[in-house]
Amino acid sequence: MMSRRVSIPVRVGSVTIGGDAPVVVQSMTTTDTRDVDATVNQIKELAECGCELVRVAVKDKQAAESISAIQSRVSLPLIADIHFDYRLALAALYAGADGLRLNPGNIRDREQVARVVNVARERGVPIRIGVNAGSLPVEFKPDVPLAERMVEAAVEQVELLESLDFNLIKISLKSFDVIATVQAYQDIAAKVPYPLHLGITEAGLPRNGSIRSSVGLGILLHQGIGDTIRVSLSAHPCLEVAVAFEILKSLGLRQRGPTLVSCPSCGRAEIDVIALAEATSQYLERVTEPIKVAVMGCVVNGPGEARDADVGIAGGKHRGVVFRKGEIVATVPEKDLLQALIAEIERGT
């Protein structure tokens, strides 16, 4: 793994993005922001499932003004997502938004941007330049490859903000195309010192969207690029948070909750690995410690991998062995294996 790219940290409310801060997991509400109760409830769910920053869509003045009421009732910092209208950005700032996301494809008037920047500077609120392949103006360099177009759009906006003496900047360059997105982030990472917000946009439903996001974000994070991530899925935002943490956990960048190692089963398995793994996973949903648990079907790889786990089971002929950090603690019939594993987990790491 390459060492992490150095970026100038910014603060969104109480959360630091960039520098040597951990990679931050964020998501976005799916509720109508004008519906304060619904939005507060979803943000509370997001806080509980581990989300660290929340973005809310601001499509009109009432939505912008709702931020104030929402903020007084939740603990997570709020970022206002603005697409078309600089006046909504101003209204969100006045309502107390902790961060702004502006889409440079849509707000390009220097005077309008200057008005937003002045208020953001006064309040110490960072602005994310959120480039999205889908909303780059059609007339914007149509003959240039997508990655370059996204980078050029971002750099143009960075220069605009810098020329207005503003540097509380984050940048994202999202598209559905993994290769173009990776290329764009690599290029911008080398050009500017600001923190990067990673995402593969419109990645789809959970199954395939997780795969596409994991590939794209995994490649970048492994190169040390990325200070905050948002996994975009057509699903409840808590699922985005869960996937984001799994990506970060797989690269050792964050730790959250248990990790389940389980083998795919094969013609060699003598216990029902899949059923046992599913039951174990269901049990682990209530566990919050970062324990590593292994469920293995046979003596070939089982003991080796299970030795590596904090607690594990490996199956033999209708029976199994329970390990704890390399030591066999029990041999039990298959039907008692799950209970024996749970008992070991409950003893703690």
Next chain:
Amino acid sequence: MMSRRVSIPVRVGSVTIGGDAPVVVQSMTTTDTRDVDATVNQIKELAECGCELVRVAVKDKQAAESISAIQSRVSLPLIADIHFDYRLALAALYAGADGLRLNPGNIRDREQVARVVNVARERGVPIRIGVNAGSLPVEFKPDVPLAERMVEAAVEQVELLESLDFNLIKISLKSFDVIATVQAYQDIAAKVPYPLHLGITEAGLPRNGSIRSSVGLGILLHQGIGDTIRVSLSAHPCLEVAVAFEILKSLGLRQRGPTLVSCPSCGRAEIDVIALAEATSQYLERVTEPIKVAVMGCVVNGPGEARDADVGIAGGKHRGVVFRKGEIVATVPEKDLLQALIAEIERGT
């Protein structure tokens, strides 16, 4: 994306691995190989869901001998997975296996390996040196980092096979640890010219196992490393195949079936994006053409992304627009949007 690593191709039955052949998707049966009917049925399911090579566990002589009967009834090349006993490798070869996977942690006697290699050479059958972190001998260089230990174990085995004048070699270096696995494959890729079989072992249940596999395999494939992949999940092997293809599709390395672009919905959406995306996805399960379909919630990113898709919909206030390669073909109420999209898809690309 880096250009593909050059490897010496080998053939497993009718399938080429390495060289400039497409990255091959493989899986492994979960049935008892001695149960010929069950194994044949699962291999037929695997062939239907797109699997290109199948591995079967050979844990005893009867399993090895079953390969002959299985092979006469299926179309996919068969690889015999051998862990402990060189006699099973010989029996599998005599039964007509198209490939062998040997675990160097378990078969280390030069004379025994020579006997297997002689028969494999005569029959033109390649051998995969399948290193697995979990089954490296405990006494094998315990103080060296995992990636190095896996590479050294593989190189030792490569040298053994080469010294026996055998070079129909593939290599895998699997562990649960993504960083170590990536490092090991990068190192072996620079040391030997043989095709590489990628996998993250014991990755777990579908949701988290897909994420872990996508991160690990995605990083390597993006670097041009990898000639065949197996996604290991505690699940039906057809799910492994589906995930493998999604990883390859996300990097443009393979094309298979439709691709669904769908936005995560947000407070801006005026149609029910998630329900529409799910219904579209369900419909697309029956579609085999590589069509790109977009389901978008609003006018902000929707039209831009949907223009990029072969067919797409973008929502407005309780109604939506259907696009076909950039051209609006219909404006319909929300309740008719799915049918209108399906009608457009059925018209073909």
